[in-house]
Amino acid sequence: MIEMKDVFKKYPNGVTAANGINVYIGQGEFVYVVGPSGAGKSTFIKMMYREEKATKGDITVNGVNLTTLKNTKVPIFRRNIGVVFQDFKLLNSISVYDNVAFALEVIEEQPNVIRKRVLETLDLVGLKHKARMLPTELSGGEQQRVSIARSIVNSPKVVIADEPTGNLDPDTSWEIMKIFEEINIRGTTIVMATHNKDIVNSIKHRVIAIEGGKIARDQQKGDYGYES
C-alpha cells in the first residue's frame, strides 16, 4: 500500500511539483495517474520509489516511511518496487535473459533461484523463446516486455510504470496492458502514469488526475477526462 499525507515537493529551481497531496492506494489496486504535461505526474510517481524526496509531508510505501528512510536503506526498499519506463532502460550489450537476471544478480540472489525465476518471468511475458537475443534485435513492444519482466522478477508488491506505452503503437500498447492486467490479478499493486486516453477509457480502473501539483480528481473506474 501507498500513502501520502500533505506531501509537498519544491525543486531548487522554485518549481512546486507537489502542492499538498493526500492519497491512499491499497494493496492490489490498479491506478492510472493522468494529467497534462508538467502537472506533477512524474514527481508524484518518483516520490513513490524514492527517486525524489518530499520537501514536506509523509510518504509510506509497503510500510516503509520514505521521509525518514536513510539513503543507505533505499536499495533494500527498492527491492520491493518494480519500475517500468517509457524508454525501457535495457542494457543493449547483454541478452534478454541477462537483462532480467541482472535485477536478481545485483541483489545477490542464488544462481539456481535466478535461473528458475528469470525463465518463469520471461514465460509470463511471452519471451522465453527470445531469451538469448539482444534487446536491439527485438521490437519496441518486446523490449518493453523485457523491461516489465525485469521489474517483476523479484516479485515486488508494487509496480510503478511511467508512460509504459508512450513509445509504442496502439496494438502493442494493448499487449503491454494485458501483461499489466495479469500482474495485477496476481495481487501486485500497479500505479501507471499515462497519456493513453483509449486505454484508460477502455480498461476501467481508478483514475487519479493531477493538475498543478494537486489531486484534481480521484475516481473509481474513471475516465481519462482530457482531450488527447
Next chain:
Amino acid sequence: MTNRKVIMVMKARTFRRHVKESFKSLGRNSWMTFASVSSVTVTLLLVGVFFVIMMNLNSVATSIEQDVEIRVHIDVAANEQDKELLEQEMKRISQVASIDYSPKEEELNSLIASFGDEGEAFKLVEQENPLKDVFIVKTKNPSDTMVAAEKIEKLDYVSSVKYGQGTVESLFKFIDISRNVGLILIIGLLFTAMFLISNTIKITIMARRYEIEIMRLVGATNSFIRWPFFLEGLWLGILGAVVPIAVISTAYYYLYDLIHSKLADNNFIQLLEFNPFVYQLSAILILMGAAIGIWGSLMSVRKFLKV
C-alpha cells in the same frame, strides 16, 4: 548449511562477479583503459626516477653527514689530568656521541700520509712536532655539530675547534633543500596523476552510468555498485606500474654496473645496492599505482551514488 555459511558462499560468488565485471570493463573500454594506464605509467615513471635520485642523494648526503666530526685541538699547556677533565666535561654535553683521542704524533703521521711522497719533507719536523693533541668528537645527530662545537669551544684547555665551519652549514642547507624540493615534486606529480586517473575513470563511468542507474533502480547497494569500479581502478594502477618498474629496474641495473665497475675507485658516489633497493622501489610503485587507481575510481563513482 548454517545461515552464516550461506552468506559466506554468496560473498565469494559476488566477489568473483565483481572481479569478472572489472576485467570485462577494462576490455570493453579498451581505449580508456589504455589512456588511464598510460597516465599512471608516465606519472610513476617520473615519480620512480625522482625517487631513485632522491634516495641516492639522501644516502650520499647521509654518508657525508656521518663523516662530519669536530676536531678539538688541546692547549699545549694541558697536562694528562687536564685532558681527562676536558674529556669528562665534553662527555657531559648531551649532543656528544663519541670521543676519540689522537695524540700529536698520530696527527703528524696522518698528515704526512695524506701528502704522499711529498710528505717526506715533514719528517724533518718529527722531533719538534708543531701540532697539537686532538680530541675527535662525533655528535649523535650530524645537525647538532654546530651546537656541540660551540659548547666545546667554551671549555678550558681548548685551543681551537674545527669542524669545517661554513662548509658543513651550507652542506646541511643543500641537503635539506633538495630533500624538500624532491618531496614537493613527488607529491605534486602524484596529485596530477590522481586527477588524470579520476578524470579518465569518470569517462569510463559516464559510459556506464546507464548501467549504474538501472542497478540503483533494481535495488543494488552502493557498495555492490562500487566494487567493480574499485577493482577496475586497482587494475589500472597496477598495470600502470608495470612499465615504470621494468624501465627503472633495467636502467638502474646498468647504471649501478657502470658506476661500480668503471668508476670503482671513487668513494664519493655510492649508489644504493640493486637488491633490495629496486625491490623496495617496485613495491612502492605498485602500491602508489594501486592507491591512485583506487582513489581515482572512488572519486569518480562517488557522485553517481548520491541518492
